[in-house]
Amino acid sequence: MEHALKIPPVFFAPVADGLKHAELRLNDRDFSAGDKITLAEFDEGYTGESVDVVITHVADVGFIAPGHVLLSIELLRG
Numbered sequence: 001m002e003h004a005l006k007i008p009p010v011f012f013a014p015v016a017d018g019l020k021h022a023e024l025r026l027n028d029r030d031f032s033a034g035d036k037i038t039l040a041e042f043d044e045g046y047t048g049e050s051v052d053v054v055i056t057h058v059a060d061v062g063f064i065a066p067g068h069v070l071l072s073i074e075l076l077r078g
Contacts (some may be wrong), residue, residue, distance in 0.1 A: 001030065001032065001035045001036075002035065002036045002037070002038070003029060003031070003035060003036070003037045003038070004037075004038045004040065005025070005037055005038070005039055005040070006039075006040055006042035006046075007023075007039040007040065007041060007042060008041075008042060008043065009041055009043050009047070011023075012039065012041040012049065012051070015039060015051055015053065015073070015075065016049070016051045016075075018075050018077075020073075021072060021073055021074070022070055022071060022072055022073065023037075023039075023070070023071045023073055024061070024065065024068055024069075024070050024071075025068060025069060025071055026067055026068055027060075027062070027067055027068055027069045028067075031055060031058050031069060031071060032055065032058060033055050033056060033057055033058060034054065034055065035054070035055045036052060036053070036054055036055075036076070037052070037053050037054075037055065037071075037073070038050050038051070038052050039051050039052075039053060051075060051076075052075075052076040053073040053074060053075055053076060054073065054074050054076055055071050055072065055073055056072045056073065056074050057071075057072035058070075058071055058072075059071075059072070
């Protein structure tokens with residue numbers, strides 16, 4: 001499955017640089033390991049920058065952040 005999500009610049013840059021490997025997200029989609037996500041930088045509008053990542057693990061963190069999951073992600077380069 002493929003997902004398209006917005007991401008603020010403060011979080012976008014570390015993902016794009018390959019430094020950030022997790023995303024805390026509302027569990028409002030059927031996220032699964034192997035899914036591809038296009039993260040589009042959004043700062044009062046789309047900036048035109050985006051990166052593609054793949055989900056490597058989905059952790060249910062509802063006991064800490066109700067309704068959320070922690071997505072382990074890997075940057076897709078190329």
